[in-house]
Amino acid sequence: MHPKVFVSHASEDKGRFVTGFATKLRENGVDAWLDKWEMLPGDSLVDKIFEEGLKEAQAVIIVLSNYSIKKPWVREELNASIVSKLSKGTKIIPIVLDDCEVPQSLTSTLWEPIPDLKNYEQNFKRVLSSIFGATDKPALGKAPAHTTSVYHEIGGLTKADNLVLKESCEYIIQNDDIMVSPESLFGDGDKLGFSRAEIKDCIEVLEQNGYLDVSRYFGSEDDYSCNYRVTTYGLDNFTRTYIPDYSETLDKAVSLIVNERSSSNFAIQEKTGxxxxxxxxxxxxLESNDHVKLSKTLDGAVHIYNVSASLRRALA
Known part of the structure; x- marks a missing residue:
């Protein structure tokens, strides 16, 4: 449906601006109401303007100029349009042609000044956008990953630190790879929405707090220049924070070691899944707490060759 727009103006502005502007409106899908097009000899001036022009208008364009601000009739139309705005939400669009005084009733309304009557294409586009309720505001993009990522806070760490540790632990679990390359995991930081410099700071803080064991090498300032592994302490914080059934898995593993004499990591994995x-x-x-003694081979096998009495008692 074409929006209907009433154009309030002084007759002196018709030739120099109003007729051409209203024509452009109609060419762009706006049902511009202009008295010279709508009124014929014998028509009632009051009925035509107030019943057909203002009454059904979705917007009122008020052309303000050195001529119009002196016209009592334009001021009456202005008053009527203000009433219309209050009663049914008609949009008021003041267009200022000259360096004239804007009426008090419009001082709180955004004006569209047109200093050049021969070149006003950008002004016209803004008026069209206002009539149709359109905007050139850029569409909302996707929020940065770090603002929407679900995470559980590990005390003493910032959200950025938490997310870098979380991503690192999830990577080694999914890929069965104890070493993490931040270049491969984070790249320029788009995955989390942080900059490369911010992630480098997180790695340093996590190292200082015992969550990561970092191996550095020579590189440029733009590189991470390191690889790292998550320490037992770091992975323990992650598992207890993010894996809901970790305690049950721990109890199950201890039971398998003590009661069923499971003696390798692969045997325990097979039975726990x-x-x-x-x-x-x-x-x-378990080894760090002196509950078991382990031997590890190059093929990834971990063998349990001693189980402490304290672990057996803990299960009793």
Missing amino acids: KPIVIINHILDV
Whole structure:
């Protein structure tokens, strides 16, 4: 449906601006109401303007000039349009042609000044956008990943630190690879929405707090210039924070070791169905607490060759 727009103006502005402007409106799908097009000899001036012009208008364009601001009739139309705006939300669009004083009733309305009556294409586009309720505002893009990523806070770390640790742990679990290349995992930082410099700071903070063991090499300032592994402490914080059934998996692994004499990481993995990285981590935690002794081979096998009495008692 074509929006109907009433054009309030002084007759002196018809030739120099109004007729051409209203014509352009109609050429662009706007049903511009102009008295010279709508009124014929014998028509009632009041009925035509107030019943057909203003009454059904979705917008009122008020052409303000040195001529119109002196016209009592234009001021009456202006008053009527203000009433219309208040009663049914008609949009008021003041167009200012000259360096004239804008009426008090329009001082709080955004004007569209047109200083050059022969070149006003950009002004015209803005008026069209206002009539149709369109905008050249850019569309909303996707929020940065770090603002929408679900994470559980690990105390003492910022959200950025938490997310870098989380991504690192998820990577080694999914890929069964204890070493992490930040260049491959994070690249320029688009995955999390952080800059490369911010991620480098996170890696340094996580290293200082014992979550990562970082191996550095020579490179440029634009490179991460390092690889790292997640420490037992770091992975333990991750598993207890992010893996809901980690405690059950730990208890199951201990039961398999003590009661069923499972003696390798692969045997425990087969019976629990959990990722090998998680099983290896559980064994590392048990060893760090002197509950078991382990031997590791190059093919990734971890063998349990001693189980402490304290672990057996803990299960009793």
